[in-house]
Amino acid sequence: MGLRSDARAFFICYCGRESLILQKYSSEIIMNDFWSLLRRFVPPYKKYLILNIIFNVLAAVLTLFSFALIVPILEMLFGISEGYYEYMAIGDASLKEVVVNDFYYYTQQSIVHLGQSRTLALLAAALVFMTGLKTGATYLSAYFIIPLRSGIVRDIRNYLYDKITKLPISFFTTERKGDIMARMSGDVAEIENSVMASLDMMFKNPVMIVVCIAAMLVISWQLTLFVFLLLPVAGAIMGNVGKKLKRKSLEGQTQWGVLMSNIEETLGGLRIVKAFNAEEKVRFRFQRENQQFYRLSNKVARRQSLAHPMSEFLGTAAIAIVLWFGGSLILSGYSSMNAAAFIYYMVIFYSIINPAKDLSKAAYAIQKGLASMQRVDVILNAENPIKDPEHPVAVPARVASIDYNGVDFSYGTRRVVKGVDLHIPAGATVALVGQSGSGKSTLADLLPRFYDVEHGSITINGTDVRDMKVHDLRSLMGNVNQEAILFNDTFYNNITFGVDNATQEQVEAAARIANAHEFIMESEDGYDTVIGDRGCRLSGGQRQRISIARAILKNPPVLILDEATSALDTESEVLVQQALERLMENRTTIVIAHRLSTIRNASLICVMHEGEIVERGTHDELIALGGYYRRLVEMQSVASEHDA
Numbered sequence: 210m211g212l213r214s215d216a217r218a219f220f221i222c223y224c225g226r227e228s229l230i231l232q233k234y235s236s237e238i239i240m241n242d243f244w245s246l247l248r249r250f251v252p253p254y255k256k257y258l259i260l261n262i263i264f265n266v267l268a269a270v271l272t273l274f275s276f277a278l279i280v281p282i283l284e285m286l287f288g289i290s291e292g293y294y295e296y297m298a299i300g301d302a303s304l305k306e307v308v309v310n311d312f313y314y315y316t317q318q319s320i321v322h323l324g325q326s327r328t329l330a331l332l333a334a335a336l337v338f339m340t341g342l343k344t345g346a347t348y349l350s351a352y353f354i355i356p357l358r359s360g361i362v363r364d365i366r367n368y369l370y371d372k373i374t375k376l377p378i379s380f381f382t383t384e385r386k387g388d389i390m391a392r393m394s395g396d397v398a399e400i401e402n403s404v405m406a407s408l409d410m411m412f413k414n415p416v417m418i419v420v421c422i423a424a425m426l427v428i429s430w431q432l433t434l435f436v437f438l439l440l441p442v443a444g445a446i447m448g449n450v451g452k453k454l455k456r457k458s459l460e461g462q463t464q465w466g467v468l469m470s471n472i473e474e475t476l477g478g479l480r481i482v483k484a485f486n487a488e489e490k491v492r493f494r495f496q497r498e499n500q501q502f503y504r505l506s507n508k509v510a511r512r513q514s515l516a517h518p519m520s521e522f523l524g525t526a527a528i529a530i531v532l533w534f535g536g537s538l539i540l541s542g543y544s545s546m547n548a549a550a551f552i553y554y555m556v557i558f559y560s561i562i563n564p565a566k567d568l569s570k571a572a573y574a575i576q577k578g579l580a581s582m583q584r585v586d587v588i589l590n591a592e593n594p595i596k597d598p599e600h601p602v603a604v605p606a607r608v609a610s611i612d613y614n615g616v617d618f619s620y621g622t623r624r625v626v627k628g629v630d631l632h633i634p635a636g637a638t639v640a641l642v643g644q645s646g647s648g649k650s651t652l653a654d655l656l657p658r659f660y661d662v663e664h665g666s667i668t669i670n671g672t673d674v675r676d677m678k679v680h681d682l683r684s685l686m687g688n689v690n691q692e693a694i695l696f697n698d699t700f701y702n703n704i705t706f707g708v709d710n711a712t713q714e715q716v717e718a719a720a721r722i723a724n725a726h727e728f729i730m731e732s733e734d735g736y737d738t739v740i741g742d743r744g745c746r747l748s749g750g751q752r753q754r755i756s757i758a759r760a761i762l763k764n765p766p767v768l769i770l771d772e773a774t775s776a777l778d779t780e781s782e783v784l785v786q787q788a789l790e791r792l793m794e795n796r797t798t799i800v801i802a803h804r805l806s807t808i809r810n811a812s813l814i815c816v817m818h819e820g821e822i823v824e825r826g827t828h829d830e831l832i833a834l835g836g837y838y839r840r841l842v843e844m845q846s847v848a849s850e851h852d853a
Contacts, residue, residue, distance in 0.1 A: 242579045242582070243404070243411075243575055243579065246404065246579070246582060250361040250364055250365065251357065251361065253360070253364075254356060254357040254360050254361070257353045257354065257356050257357040258353075258354075258357055258412070260349075260350075260353040261350045261351075261353045261354045261357070261412055261413075262350075262412060262416065264346045264347070264349040264350035264353065265346075265347075265350045265412060265413045265416040265417070266416050266420070267346040268343050268344075268346035268347045268350060268413075268416075268417075269416050269417045269419075269420035269421070270420060271339055271342050271343035271346060272343050272417070272420075273420060273421070273424055273557070274339055275336055275339035275340050275342075275343055276553070276557065277312075277553065278332050278335055278336045278339065295310075295314065296311060296314050297310045297311060297314075316328065316332070319331060347413075350412075350413060354408055354412065357408065358405040358408050359405075361405055362397065362400065362401040362405050365397055365400060365585065366393070366397055368589055369392070369393050369397065369585065369588055369589065370393070372588055372589055372591065373389070373393075373588065375593055376588075376591055376593055377593060377594060377595045377659065377660065378654070378659045378660065379594075379660055380591060380593075382620075385467075385470040386470065387467075387468075387469035387470025387471065387472060387474065388467070388469060388470050389588065390469050391465050391468070391469035391470075392584050392585055392587070392588060394469075395465050395469070395581075396465075396581035396582075396584050396585050397581075397585065399577065399578055399580075399581035400578050400581050400582055400585065402574075402578070403574040403575060403577045403578025403579075403581070404574070404575050404578035404579065404582065405578075407571035407572075407574050407575050407578075410564075410568055410571040411568070411571055411575070413564070414561075414564040414568040414571070415568075417561055417564045418561065418564070418568075421557050421561050424557055425554060425557055428553060428554050428557075429538075429554060431538060432534065432538065432554070435534050460505050463584065464498065464501055464502045464505055465502060467498050467502075468495075468498055468499060468502055471491075471494065471495050471498055472495075475491050475495070509577065594661060595658050595659075595660075595661060595679060596679075597678045597679055598675065598676050598677070598678075601676065601677055601678045601681070602672050602676045602677055603677075603681070604669075604677050604678075604681040604682060604684070604685060605669060605670045605672070607635070607766065608635055608669055608670065608685060608766045608767055608797055609634075609635050609670045610632065610633060610634050610635060610669070610670060610671075611632075611633040611656065611667070611668070611669055611767070611797060612631070612632050612633070612667070612668045612671075613629050613630060613631040613632075613652070613655075613665070613667055614630060614665050614666045614667070614668065615628050615629070615630060615664065615665035615666075616628070616629045616630075616652070616655065616662050616664070616665040616666070616667060617629075617662065617663045617664035617665055618648075618651060618655060618660060618662055618663050619663060624820060625646075625648045625651050625820050626648045626651055626652055626655070626662075626820045627648075627819070627820040627821050628664075628665070628821065629648075629652060629665075629820075629821065629822055630822075631652075631815065631822065633797060633799070633813075634797075634812075635797055636795060636796070636797060637797060637798070637812040637813060638793060638798040638800060638808075638810075638811045638812045638813075639798070639799050639800070639811065639812060639813045639814075639815065640799075640800040640801075640802055640808035640811040640813070640814045640815065641653065641799065641800070641801050641802075641815050641817055642801075642802055642803075642805060642808070642814060642815070642816055642817070642838065642841065643816055643817035643818055643837075643841075644818070647817040647818055647819060647820065648817050648819075648820040648821075649801045649817050650771055650801055652817070653769050653771060653799050653801055655667055656674065656686070656767075656769065656799070657682060657683050657686050657688075657769070658674055658675070658679055658682060658683075661675065669682075669685070684765075685765055685766055685767050686765050686767045686768070686769060687759075687760035687763050687764075687765035687767070687768050687769070688760065688768075688769050688771070689753070689756050689757055689760050689768070689769075689770050689771070689789070689792075690756070690771045690772075691771055691772035693744065693749075693752035693753045693755065693756040694743070694756070695740060695743055695744035695747075695752055695755060695756065696743075697739065697740070697741060697742045697743070698739060698740070699734075699736065699737050699738060699739055699740070700720075700729050700732070700735075700736045700737070700738055700740060700755065701713075701716055701736040701737060703740065703744075703755055703759065704716050704719060704720060704736075704755060704758045704759050704762055705759075705762065706759055707759070707763060708759075708762050708763055711762060713736070715762060716736065716758075716762060717736075719758045719759075719761040719762040720736075720755075720758045722758070722761050722788065722791045722792070723754045723755070723757040723758035723761055723788040723791075723792070724754050724784045724785070724787060724788045725751070725754040725755055725757075725758050725788075728751055740755075750782075750784060750785055753785050754784065754785060754788055757785065757788045757789060757792055758788075760792060761791075761792050765796070766796060766797060767796065767797045767798075767799075768792065768793060768796045768797070768798040768799070769798075769799050769801075770789065770793075770798065770799070770800045770801065770802075771801045772801050772802060772803055782804075786807060804845070805838075805841060805842050805845055808828075809828045810828075811827070811828070812827075813825060813826070813827070814826065814827065814828060814831055814838065816831065816836075816837045816838045816841070818837060823836070823837055824836050824837050824838055
């Protein structure tokens with residue numbers, strides 16, 4: 210009856226254990242990516258990893274010793290073996306034989322002197338004590354892996370955010386913002402839930418496997434070797450499923466990025482959606498993409514759910530063969546195992562059932578997480594062409610002149626700036642005008658190196674801007690754009706953005722110059738009032754005046770105004786124009802303007818057409834020339850009269 214029960218346990222144990230060993234082969238498909246991920250992020254936490262491995266080894270060894278106590282219980286107390294043992298000293302035989310023999314000897318002596326019941330109690334107490342040590346070691350192994358797991362995820366988020374802030378603007382013109390957000394949120398969360406959550410299992414379970422396989426080899430190398438011969442076939446089947454899982458996971462995460470982009474676009478354009486009664490259209494588009502994500506998610510989840518049933522089925526098929534082979538060895542007398550060793554062999558199987566299940570889940574979860582890591586790496590491995598020079602030149606204390614020398618630039622194959630030459634003396638106000646798409650904003654963006662010129666050069670005081678540190682170059686410049694870019698923070702923090710150690714008096718002085726102090730003080734908390742997402746609680750003119758106050762506080766020698774008044778009503782434009790005139794005093798200024806009335810007093814007006822400067826001069830000179838500029842002025846005058 211005992212052997213039949215043991216045989217049932219053997220079946221159950223082997224199913225779980227086979228799942229574990231089989232997974233070793235299927236995991237080889239993903240190990241390169243997995244170890245590459247660890248090599249990149251683990252080094253700062255290697256002490257935690259070492260401690261985790263030490264306690265995992267200790268827990269595995271204690272597991273073997275604790276279950277070894279069951280063997281004498283079965284053999285001696287229930288009459289499976291009636292052999293007699295003599296005490297052996299170290300040196301009388303191999304260490305293994307001495308340890309086993311003396312353990313049986315003391316157990317036998319305890320039965321003789323204390324009786325079977327007390328000996329059973331002592332062995333049970335020893336089993337509890339050893340199990341306590343084992344579970345304590347297991348807890349400590351998990352305790353030390355947690356800082357590693359959480360730290361790696363934190364570091365990935367930090368690296369992603371750092372890289373996003375360093376990447377050039379050109380990167381974000383080719384990538385969807387929603388997809389980038391999906392990579393930072395959904396993909397990083399998937400890495401945390403899949404890969405990092407599996408770290409403990411990946412380091413704990415293989416240790417248990419190695420220790421248990423070593424013990425199994427000692428007990429019966431023939432049976433264990435036969436087990437190994439069955440693994441490649443089952444491992445190949447498991448690996449094929451895992452390979453497909455990774456591919457579908459990558460497709461699923463990409464589709465999630467599409468969904469995020471859809472949501473981001475809808476929220477950003479909700480006013481237009483409602484104005485054009487396009488709710489049904491955007492709903493249909495979202496539901497179509499969501500349905501695609503639903504189908505991909507189902508495929509991934511179904512393949513992931515296949516892991517445990519498949520491992521159990523393959524294990525059951527294999528155990529039938531192994532049981533026949535092992536039983537044949539014992540019955541024929543060719544096996545080194547006796548009944549006690551066979552029982553212990555089965556107990557070892559039982560001890561790795563849970564690790565088998567965990568490792569099976571971990572390997573498939575890692576497949577899914579590595580697909581997300583591939584998407585994250587698109588950002589982390591993106592090349593930033595805007596780099597600091599090896600030997601940077603110090604920025605000038607005073608900007609004497611800015612020169613564009615034969616500057617060319619293209620977006621892909623479309624050439625938008627063509628051989629531009631332009632000299633801007635210190636303190637001058639240079640206006641760039643022309644039709645949309647003529648290259649005005651691009652020409653201004655090349656100065657702070659938002660993009661790099663393809664041919665030619667831009668110099669400040671005769672020094673190429675590419676020979677300066679990017680941070681130092683941009684510290685010379687202040688920007689006021691058509692769309693005032695503000696943050697969901699207080700007035701004070703928005704004005705001091707990018708300026709360290711500004712005093713309250715300096716902030717208020719900048720706000721007064723920008724005609725912003727009065728409406729700030731009328732808000733509920735003054736300068737501590739939160740202005741909402743992108744300054745949504747403010748009018749367009751108020752937002753623009755806050756951005757001007759920010760530029761005034763920075764006090765840059767070079768100012769770039771990109772259509773700063775084009776989106777404002779007349780009253781707001783007057784207030785903003787007054788603030789801009791104060792801001793432009795004693796500064797070198799590049800103004801991009803559609804409203805030509807705002808740049809009549811510019812030192813130099815450059816008219817751009819299809820990437821080239823086709824006319825240049827003062828307002829009066831260009832009017833007298835009767836070319837592009839005059840036609841632009843006349844067109845705006847007609848438009849103004851028509852509006853009136």
